[in-house]
Amino acid sequence: MKKTLVAGQFGTDKNQVYLDNYERLFSGIQNEKITLLELGIFRGESLLLWEDYFSNGTIVGVDIHASGVANKSSRIFEFEGYQQDTDFLDTVAQDVAPDGFDIIIDDASHIGDISKIT
DSSP states (O other): OOOOOOTTGGGOOOOHHHHHHHHHHHGGGTTSOOEEEEEOOTTSHHHHHHHHHSTTOEEEEEESSOOOOSSOOTTEEEEESOTTOHHHHHHHHHHHOTTOOSEEEEOSOOOHHHHHHO
């Protein structure tokens, strides 16, 4: 079943322009068994958005603070740490994506030097 990404869905603050681009890029793998990493999850609503969109996917979120998002399923993993901490990121990858991530979305610091390290 094809799903669409809708701004405000699950309370996420992602705007429709971004979601339209994500949908254009990801629609072909929507039903695949992917592993998605999102850096910068704020309150965690986007984890629920991605879990709904990628019905067979594993969804991983990283932020410097726990999101407290409710109703996380067994397909959602959340880690608390800094995106520029490469040892931390290596541990996250080893724990949930030993074969690598299929999609990485960096919505964290928005600082080029930090994103480059990540």
